[in-house]
Amino acid sequence: MNIAVEHIATDQPPDDAKARDLDYGWQSGNQIELLENGEAYFPKVFEAMRAAQREILLETFILFEDKVGFELKDILIEAAQRGVTVVASLDGFGCGELSVSFLRELAEAGVAVQMFDPASKTLGIRTNWFRRLHRKIVVVDAAVAFIGGINFSADHLGDFGPEAKQDYAVQIVGPAVADLHHFALAQSGRQVRTRRGWRRRPQRPAPWATSEEDGLVRLIYRxxxxxxxxxxxxxxxxxxxxxxxxxxxxxxxxxxxxxxxxxxxxxxxxxxxxxxxxxxxxxxxxxxxxxxxxxxxxxxxxxxxxxxxxxxxxxxxxxxxxxxxxxxxxxxxxxxxxxxxxxxxxxxxxxxxxxxxxxxxxxxxxxxxxxxxxxxxxxxxxxxxxxxxxxxxxxxxxLTGWLPAHKPRLKPIESPAHDV
Structure with missing residues (x-):
């Protein structure tokens, strides 16, 4: 499916009215590959990003300044500099230790960095604990998508040591990528057009696929x-x-x-x-x-x-x-x-x-x-x-609704002046 993208800058929360009530049905004809741990995941997702021609959409809970994070940063900067639209939505708690220089390099290269619910430390302690952006999604050129539990950090690699994490993700190629693309755009406050005009909201799907064929994928979210x-x-x-x-x-x-x-x-x-x-x-x-x-x-x-x-x-x-x-x-x-x-x-x-x-x-x-x-x-x-x-x-x-700053929002990072 060829999709033209119109970007709309926003600081609205990802579950704002423009992104609400999206129900994605079962899509058939997909190729799904299991990716176990960083050894399988990072090479695949980095390869797809390096080959990107139009767009990279990324959501992650954690991005650390380690060998994985630095490689990701270099790939995103290189993609943005060659004209690829790059949108990185990061969680303000999980990515709260990223340095000013790290974020500035991304922003100055043209990467649209958005921080979900950023908050400075209070007495050295982060207070933005709840309602986190915990998703891990990457969509490249609306043609290939990755989703799972793996963050962009070196602790998903075996050579990290005894604390290396055991985890899983999948690579998807096929019609379901359009749903992941649409979802990622909507959640980042952007909108998607198709050649026939605005994409219609998918109908509420049956909870269980009735077809006996393989390659069925359905996106669900909370x-x-x-x-x-x-x-x-x-x-x-x-x-x-x-x-x-x-x-x-x-x-x-x-x-x-x-x-x-x-x-x-x-x-x-x-x-x-x-x-x-x-x-x-x-x-x-x-x-x-x-x-x-x-x-x-x-x-x-x-x-x-x-x-x-x-x-x-x-x-x-x-x-x-x-x-x-x-x-x-x-x-x-x-x-x-x-x-x-x-x-x-x-x-x-x-x-x-x-x-x-x-x-x-x-x-x-x-x-x-x-x-x-x-x-x-x-x-x-x-x-x-x-x-x-x-x-x-x-x-x-x-309970958390009674706490200060209880309405998480996506904040564009343009010229970071302080650590977030």
């Missing part, structure tokens, strides 16, 4: 307006239809009761359900929170693995032999109730099998399996605490 529960509902719907197997690998696992119940119910009816959790977490609280839920799930036959080789940062899942999801959303209150997130749903048997083999090798070779426990009093205590903590966190959007 915002704080009309799509608060779309990602969570996609998990619930897929698990409710599971017949043989379900594997969820998620870095921060503390979902609500409805999703927990669907996981348990799938195991009860004979589905082989496996969860891959963090055993060596970068945030200790994540491990403690997830373990509150173990007994509830183990007693009904859910198999729980803890990945112990290095921190798990993935956000992927598969159901049966053809449904998969890859994206930025964890299954915790921050991702499910606060952050701006994006996943793709994939109906493709070959991709599903590839992801399954990768996760199965991870569980078999680098995980410890949790033994089933039957301690009613301990189980009741953990479930009660977990229930209370979750529902307190589910109200964070309201």
């Amino acid at each position: 915002d704080n307006v009309q799509h608060r529960d779309d990602i969570e509902e996609a998990y619930i719907h897929a698990l409710s239809k599971a017949r043989t197997r379900a594997v969820i690998a998620n870095a921060y696992f503390f979902p609500g009761y409805r999703l927990l119940r669907e996981i348990r119910n799938a195991a009860r009816r004979g589905v082989h359900v496996q969860l891959i959790m963090q055993g060596q977490p970068d945030v200790l609280l994540a491990k403690l929170a997830a373990r509150m839920l173990y007994d509830y799930l183990l007693k009904d036959g859910v198999v729980i693995h803890e990945y112990c080789q290095r921190p798990l940062h993935g956000k992927v899942a598969l159901v049966d032999d053809d449904w998969s999801t890859v994206g930025s959303s964890n299954l915790d209150p921050l991702s499910l109730a606060l952050n701006l997130e994006a996943n793709v749903l994939i109906r493709d048997r070959a991709f599903n099998q590839q992801l399954y083999e990768s996760l199965e090798a991870l569980a078999r070779n680098h995980c410890q399996t949790m033994p089933e426990k039957r301690k009613p009093r301990l189980w009741l205590w953990r479930l009660t605490v977990g229930f209370l903590v979750f529902h307190v966190m589910r109200h964070f959007p309201v």
Whole structure:
């Protein structure tokens, strides 16, 4: 699809009225490639950027000034200097330590840098903790797209050491790229034209693709307006239809009761359900929170693995032999109730099998399996605490609305005069 782009400068939030209520349907005929860790992801995405002729759209939660960040900066500057439109939307918390010189080099080269909810430190502490731009999306020339959980930082590479993250992304070529392109433009405050005029808003799609063909992709996302529960509902719907197997690998696992119940119910009816959790977490609280839920799930036959080789940062899942999801959303209150997130749903048997083999090798070779426990009093205590903590966190959007600067906005970075 050939798309002409009209850029409109704006400082409106990504979930402003111009970008609301976008529902993307299933697109067929796509080629999907699984990219595991930075070793697979960075070469692919950098190659696509270097070959860009018209446009690069980038959203990321974290961009560090390390060997990955410096390479990205050089690629974006070179692209902008040869006339490519480059828009980089960065999160003000995750990218809050970027230096003035780093941002100035990008801006002066013509890269349109936008910072989501920038805030200076107060007494040396960042206060813009909530409602983060947590998506990781790259679209090049409206022809190839990347989406997943991998940030632009060297800690996604194995040579980073014991703290290197285990993570996943996908490269997509095909009709679904148009939806990712349209979404990225809308979320950055820009608009997209097609040859036939303004692109129509996609119709609300069926939650489950009915076609038996492979290569189906659907973009789903979470915002704080009309799509608060779309990602969570996609998990619930897929698990409710599971017949043989379900594997969820998620870095921060503390979902609500409805999703927990669907996981348990799938195991009860004979589905082989496996969860891959963090055993060596970068945030200790994540491990403690997830373990509150173990007994509830183990007693009904859910198999729980803890990945112990290095921190798990993935956000992927598969159901049966053809449904998969890859994206930025964890299954915790921050991702499910606060952050701006994006996943793709994939109906493709070959991709599903590839992801399954990768996760199965991870569980078999680098995980410890949790033994089933039957301690009613301990189980009741953990479930009660977990229930209370979750529902307190589910109200964070309201609670954080009382805090200063509680309406996140995209701020264009033109000539940075101070560190943001």
